[in-house]
Amino acid sequence: xxxxSQEELLTDDGIRNDGRRVDEARPFEVEVGVLxxxxxxxxxxxxKNVILAGVMGPYEAERHSQxxxxxxxxxxxxxxxxxxxxxxxxxxxxxxMELSRAIRxxxxxxxxxxxxxxxxxxxxxxxxQADGGTRCASVNAASVALADAGIPMKDLVTAVxxxxxxxxxxxxxxxxxxxxxxxxFPIAMMPNKDKITLLQMNGLLDEAEIKKxxxxxxxxxxxxxxxxxxxxxxxxxxxxVSKEG
Amino acid sequence: xxxxxxxxxLGQDYYEYLIEKLKANQRVDxxxxxxxxxLKIDLNVVPKAEGSAQVQLGKTSVLAGVKLTAGVPYADTxxxxxxxxxxxxxxxxxxxxxxxxxxxxxxxxxxxxxRGIREGKAIDLGSLVIEEGRxxxxxxxxxxxxxxxxxxxDAASIAALAALMSARFPEEIASALGRDSLExxxxxxxxxxxxxxxxxxxxxxxxEEDYLDSELSVTSLEDGRISSMQKILSxxxxxxxxxxxxxxxxxxxxxxxxxxxxxxxxxxxxxxxxSE
Amino acid sequence: MSEKIEKVRxxxxxxxxxxxxxxxxxxxxxxxxxxxxxxxxxxxxxxSDRGIRIRAxxxxxxxxxxxxxxxxxxxxxxxxxxxDINSPYLARLDSKEAGIEVDPITIDLRHYFDVGDYxxxxxxxxxxxxxxxxxxxxxxxxxIHGGIPISVIPSRVPRIIGKKGSMISMxxxxxxxxxLVGQNGYIIIQGGxxxxxxFTISVLRKIEEEAYTYGLTDRIKELLIKRxxxxxx
Numbered sequence: 001x002x003x004x005s006q007e008e009l010l011t012d013d014g015i016r017n018d019g020r021r022v023d024e025a026r027p028f029e030v031e032v033g034v035l036x037x038x039x040x041x042x043x044x045x046x047x048k049n050v051i052l053a054g055v056m057g058p059y060e061a062e063r064h065s066q067x068x069x070x071x072x073x074x075x076x077x078x079x080x081x082x083x084x085x086x087x088x089x090x091x092x093x094x095x096x097m098e099l100s101r102a103i104r105x106x107x108x109x110x111x112x113x114x115x116x117x118x119x120x121x122x123x124x125x126x127x128x129q130a131d132g133g134t135r136c137a138s139v140n141a142a143s144v145a146l147a148d149a150g151i152p153m154k155d156l157v158t159a160v161x162x163x164x165x166x167x168x169x170x171x172x173x174x175x176x177x178x179x180x181x182x183x184x185f186p187i188a189m190m191p192n193k194d195k196i197t198l199l200q201m202n203g204l205l206d207e208a209e210i211k212k213x214x215x216x217x218x219x220x221x222x223x224x225x226x227x228x229x230x231x232x233x234x235x236x237x238x239x240x241v242s243k244e245g
Numbered sequence: 246x247x248x249x250x251x252x253x254x255l256g257q258d259y260y261e262y263l264i265e266k267l268k269a270n271q272r273v274d275x276x277x278x279x280x281x282x283x284l285k286i287d288l289n290v291v292p293k294a295e296g297s298a299q300v301q302l303g304k305t306s307v308l309a310g311v312k313l314t315a316g317v318p319y320a321d322t323x324x325x326x327x328x329x330x331x332x333x334x335x336x337x338x339x340x341x342x343x344x345x346x347x348x349x350x351x352x353x354x355x356x357x358x359x360r361g362i363r364e365g366k367a368i369d370l371g372s373l374v375i376e377e378g379r380x381x382x383x384x385x386x387x388x389x390x391x392x393x394x395x396x397x398x399d400a401a402s403i404a405a406l407a408a409l410m411s412a413r414f415p416e417e418i419a420s421a422l423g424r425d426s427l428e429x430x431x432x433x434x435x436x437x438x439x440x441x442x443x444x445x446x447x448x449x450x451x452x453e454e455d456y457l458d459s460e461l462s463v464t465s466l467e468d469g470r471i472s473s474m475q476k477i478l479s480x481x482x483x484x485x486x487x488x489x490x491x492x493x494x495x496x497x498x499x500x501x502x503x504x505x506x507x508x509x510x511x512x513x514x515x516x517x518x519x520s521e
Numbered sequence: 522m523s524e525k526i527e528k529v530r531x532x533x534x535x536x537x538x539x540x541x542x543x544x545x546x547x548x549x550x551x552x553x554x555x556x557x558x559x560x561x562x563x564x565x566x567x568x569s570d571r572g573i574r575i576r577a578x579x580x581x582x583x584x585x586x587x588x589x590x591x592x593x594x595x596x597x598x599x600x601x602x603x604x605d606i607n608s609p610y611l612a613r614l615d616s617k618e619a620g621i622e623v624d625p626i627t628i629d630l631r632h633y634f635d636v637g638d639y640x641x642x643x644x645x646x647x648x649x650x651x652x653x654x655x656x657x658x659x660x661x662x663x664x665i666h667g668g669i670p671i672s673v674i675p676s677r678v679p680r681i682i683g684k685k686g687s688m689i690s691m692x693x694x695x696x697x698x699x700x701l702v703g704q705n706g707y708i709i710i711q712g713g714x715x716x717x718x719x720f721t722i723s724v725l726r727k728i729e730e731e732a733y734t735y736g737l738t739d740r741i742k743e744l745l746i747k748r749x750x751x752x753x754x
Contacts (some may be wrong), residue, residue, distance in 0.1 A: 039579070052337075058609035081387040083310075112560055151563075152561055193553075253637025259669055271715075
């Protein structure tokens with residue numbers, strides 16, 4: 001990974017290394033129902049991230065892992081060996097385990113688990129290309145895949161990472177900004193509930209910056225959410241043309 | 246796990262339905278016995294890899310990524326580059342797939358791809374030496390079965406070939422070797438045939454796979470030679486079956502190969518245009 | 522060029538607001554402090570008496586008492602069978618509900634239904650905490666002998682049946698095959714030549730695909746007439 005100075009990451013004119021402004025998110029695309037064997041699926045491109053999420057289930061959980069009053073949600077985040085600049089070993093790493101948990105806990109508050117007691121819902125996430133903020137892109141893919149699987153949910157979940165470069169807060173950081181910046185602050189929300197479901201922070205921020213970051217995230221999440229919703233509706237809004245019209 | 250053919254009160258009826266159609270040179274999805282499903286190849290779908298290809302064979306989907314790095318050769322082949330092939334089953338590709346290390350099935354598919362390339366001498370490993378005994382090119386070919394709707398074998402073989410052909414060396418290796426790509430010598434493509442009763446059909450779908458007595462994958466080269474064969478499942482084959490399969494595999498292999506070559510050529514000329 | 526008017530059903534996603542808190546809700550919606558929200562990806566049905574209801578576009582079958590379902594035996598026990606009904610929950614058919622008095626020492630339940638067999642049954646009870654139980658006591662229920670099984674998205678089954686059975690009775694009259702349609706999305710196609718079966722599958726797939734479009738019955742009717750003529754209309 002290349003070392004970049006703060007000035008290289010953000011010019012005096014407020015332009016970032018990939019040409020974006022500080023308040024500009026990366027291109028975000030969502031495709032729904034891309035798999036045939038999964039119960040629900042979504043492909044998300046967020047910047048250069050390419051993330052595929054597939055939901056298997058709900059199905060009856062093994063007896064020893066059943067809950068009588070709710071479903072069990074399992075999440076497995078996994079990176080393909082060719083997804084990163086340096087080849088990643090295909091074995092499941094501690095980092096992947098940590099992220100799997102963060103993503104699961106980001107999704108759990110949105111899923112109405114009590115509607116499906118004794119069952120298990122598996123969310124499998126494969127990172128096909130990684131470009132900083134894979135956990136946020138994964139949350140975005142997984143929540144659409146869960147909706148696509150017909151799982152009852154209170155809301156979708158949408159995520160974005162705020163960063164800090166040259167003492168300035170920036171939106172939706174990429175790989176280089178994550179590596180060389182002053183902070184990485186991923187946030188996931190249930191957009192219609194205004195509730196935060198994932199929050200991690202690495203770096204140095206003061207109280208005012210934290211408050212501002214959350215406000216900035218809320219704004220971006222609103223526009224990313226619209227893209228998630230449109231993708232779901234586009235897939236399933238039937239184009240019924242009535243001749244008698 | 247393979248399901249027993251005549252299981253349950255409806256198994257026999259479905260089998261007879263299949264056979265009745267096969268007698269009329271038809272398959273349940275509308276194809277004839279010797280026709281493939283639609284093949285779609287997308288190149289450079291993972292730009293971070295040195296080469297990549299996504300292949301959709303009907304609804305079966307395989308992604309191939311090629312990483313090219315400089316590394317130490319094996320002690321017994323100090324004057325050769327290294328080729329490593331792996332195949333991973335994404336757990337959402339089929340309800341029976343479990344996360345974790347590759348199982349017998351995944352290893353089998355990966356091995357056929359590996360042997361087709363290696364035995365076919367598709368890549369001149371001797372030309373991948375940067376410093377004899379110390380530094381050679383390592384080719385990491387990683388395949389992911391994304392969606393399983395039958396015949397993952399051929400989809401993987403095509404994805405592998407397309408990804409290798411379109412791969413570009415990183416600058417460091419390119420300048421050391423004086424060329425920018427692998428420059429394949431041969432173009433191996435596998436063609437898989439299934440046998441049900443007395444019928445041989447190409448590119449079995451997942452519905453058909455449940456009823457196959459045996460399956461034979463034949464990897465052919467552009468010059469008509471065969472670089473690997475693999476029979477799987479427990480049904481036996483006759484000599485005539487094998488020879489028929491070889492002839493059909495060469496014919497179908499040529500058709501598939503042509504599409505791969507055309508797609509890569511188009512991609513390269515477009516990439517050249519972009520860089521001008 | 523004549524102008525076409527598109528009539529499109531309203532698709533909602535989980536979390537989407539459907540109305541204020543006074544709105545009556547049936548399935549697929551939930552009340553929060555300030556309003557009623559969808560909990561499913563589905564199409565909206567506004568029924569004046571029952572309130573708003575979201576019909577799921579995707580997802581597995583959730584059993585309802587009294588439903589006619591088709592199941593596949595996955596396990597044979599000493600006193601009961603475990604049945605796959607295309608649901609998150611495996612169903613249970615007790616030997617008593619099959620009208621069999623069992624002495625587990627002398628009778629092997631596999632003589633009646635073995636693993637892989639298909640059965641037609643009614644849902645007797647279901648509360649999500651205990652497995653859904655099935656019954657085959659009524660006439661016409663029990664083991665299905667022969668046929669080609671296919672599976673469709675359960676929420677599309679009402680469209681295959683049609684309003685007051687209009688679609689299914691048209692299919693029965695005009696197809697050369699017979700259909701057993703389970704509410705759970707498992708369908709058995711019986712009789713007919715291989716060609717008739719293939720055609721039947723294509724018709725069912727079309728209904729499944731276009732379940733929420735307008736004018737579907739007419740389009741299916743055209744398709745059937747084109748294939749078999751209009752004698753049986």
